[in-house]
Amino acid sequence: MSEVLVAPSVFGIAALPAGLLLGGVVLAAVLVRRLANFMESQSRKAFEDAVKTLPQFSADVLRPPSLVEHDASLYMKATRSLMEEAHLPTAEQMRVSALLSLASGPYIVETSAVLEQPLAALLSAETAAEVGRARKVLAETARTEHQQAFTHGLTHACESAFRKTGFSNLAASLGRRGEIRVVGVDSQGRSLVAEIRQGKNGDPSLEAEVVGVRDGSCHEILDAFEKALIEQGVRHLPPTRKATGGICQLEAAKDFVRRQSDRKAHSEPNTVVHAQDGQRRALRLNQKKVQEVG
Numbered sequence: 150m151s152e153v154l155v156a157p158s159v160f161g162i163a164a165l166p167a168g169l170l171l172g173g174v175v176l177a178a179v180l181v182r183r184l185a186n187f188m189e190s191q192s193r194k195a196f197e198d199a200v201k202t203l204p205q206f207s208a209d210v211l212r213p214p215s216l217v218e219h220d221a222s223l224y225m226k227a228t229r230s231l232m233e234e235a236h237l238p239t240a241e242q243m244r245v246s247a248l249l250s251l252a253s254g255p256y257i258v259e260t261s262a263v264l265e266q267p268l269a270a271l272l273s274a275e276t277a278a279e280v281g282r283a284r285k286v287l288a289e290t291a292r293t294e295h296q297q298a299f300t301h302g303l304t305h306a307c308e309s310a311f312r313k314t315g316f317s318n319l320a321a322s323l324g325r326r327g328e329i330r331v332v333g334v335d336s337q338g339r340s341l342v343a344e345i346r347q348g349k350n351g352d353p354s355l356e357a358e359v360v361g362v363r364d365g366s367c368h369e370i371l372d373a374f375e376k377a378l379i380e381q382g383v384r385h386l387p388p389t390r391k392a393t394g395g396i397c398q399l400e401a402a403k404d405f406v407r408r409q410s411d412r413k414a415h416s417e418p419n420t421v422v423h424a425q426d427g428q429r430r431a432l433r434l435n436q437k438k439v440q441e442v443g
Contacts, residue, residue: 151393152367153358154375156385158348162211162302163382177256177264177291181248184268188244195235196245199228203253211257211302213352214292221254228253240277247271247284256291257298264290296351303353303383304329307343310377314370316341330401341370342402355385358393358402 185196203224228249232242248271258264267290271283304321308331311319316333324330329345340360345353357374359367371390378385397403 151359151362151395151397152371152390153356153393153398154371154388154390156355156388158213159303159353159355159383159385160213160216161382161384162299162306163384177258177295178252178254180258180261180264180268181252184265184272185248187272189241191235192237192241192245195232195237196248198235199231199245199249200252202228202231203249210255211299212255213299214296215350215352217254217256217295218292221250224253225250240275240280243277243280243284244271244274247280247287251287251291256295258291258294259298259301260294263294292351296347300329300345300347300353303345303355304331306378306381306383307331307345307355309381310374310383311341311343313377313380314341314373324400326400328401330404332401332405339366339370340405341374342399342405344399344401355383356399358397358399360397360402360406363395 182200185193188196225246232246232249235242235245237245264287267283267287271280271287274280274283308319308321311317311331311333314333315335316339318334319331320333321329321331324344327347331343331345333341335341339362341357342360343355343357345355347353355378357371359370362370368390375388397406
């Protein structure tokens, strides 16, 4: 009997994985505040006054895009009066608001260079229409980068949880629908499979399935895996569990079992073919003897 665990929404990773730290993850707010120095003095002052009211963010906590955007929208409302008091031209007000929106949320980027071009385009835009287009590109880029960093962080945490649970023989791959698949095998030959998918709002879900276990230990395995995820800092909505009856539920699990079956079929000797080959050889020998006697 196997079992599947479904965590419908992952809403945070309490500690930034070391793999991301080594990759040079930075807060988008750091880049924004640095480049804001190139704005006109009046716009720069309005930006700096508004920034003082924003909370200080840390890269120690990863949150999904929807929560980052929600927090950013709340902070932007708090700075609206300051923007009105600055009496900026329309294009400048749009520019400063775009930068504040990015600075007011803990957006994470794995490569700072990705944001530098859209930021430069926003700063160099002259008309309100140009600023509007540049603002849209910047927002989409920041969201995509943050989503990617969050997914990488969750994948790293998932792999660490696999190892901690004993499934250290790991393989990660990208599924046909863009989901990330992690497959692990432990020393007893038992298998644990996980899928990380992106929801409609960009927040990932996590599903895990125990495959090929018939001794009733599947529940204990998922208990240990869930505990290991928590220890890795993963926070998610209460997961659901259901028995699979030995029928794989995840596409990653189905593909894994299919590959295992194909590998087994190719490794076993084909006794039927060998028997037929033996019969043919015997027939040829007999025919040869008959010809020699004749």
